[in-house]
Amino acid sequence: MFDNLVVELGPWSWWLAGLVLLAAELILPGFFLVWIGLAGIIVGALSLVFWDSAFWIWQVQGLVFAATAVIVTLLGRRYLYGSNQATDEPFLNQRSASLVGRTATLDQPITEGRGRIRLNDTYWTVKGPDLPVGTRVKVVASSGRDLTVEPA
Structure with a gap:
């Protein structure tokens, strides 16, 4: 049945596969099928050009699809995640790192290398x-929930 569909649709079968993958991306989370669907559409465009050529057999189409999927995925990830834009709040989700440079008074003595301070409304292990x-x-470094301090 699937073989008949590919034979009947010809080069449009790659377009259909690409569109099905793009539609699956709407249902499945992850933003990964977009790249594979895009590769299917690219191979569909190449199939429109090379469909009657002797070298454009299904094995070559599969290899071109695999290579295109890898290339499009790498380029897409670089485009989306490669831009490290400057932000006005670089420590937004790193609360302990945002405390570096602040000063505080010890609430518990530092004995055997560990103590506590209070900054704002939170007690921190130092x-x-x-x-x-x-x-x-003075807080000089942070590591997880622990802060490293030195006398101010």
Whole structure:
């Protein structure tokens, strides 16, 4: 049945496959089938040109489709994810990294390299040299939820 459909549609079978993949992208999440569907449409366009040529057999079409899918996927990902635009809030989702450079007073002493400070409305675990309660410290680095401090 599928063989008959490809024979009847001829070069338009690649167009149909590409459009089906693009439609599947609307149903399935991930934004990946777009590139494969685009590759199908490109091979469909090439099939319109080369359909009657002796070299344009189904094996060559499959190889061209595979290569085109890889190329279009790589180019599409570079286009979408390659632009690291500057932002006015570079630490928006990195709260601990946004605290680097701030100063605070120790709420708990730093003993054996660990203590606590309060910045805004949150208590943070800090690492640094042993210091008594009430010492002003400056945040010099962040690692996950831990902040590294030194005396201010």
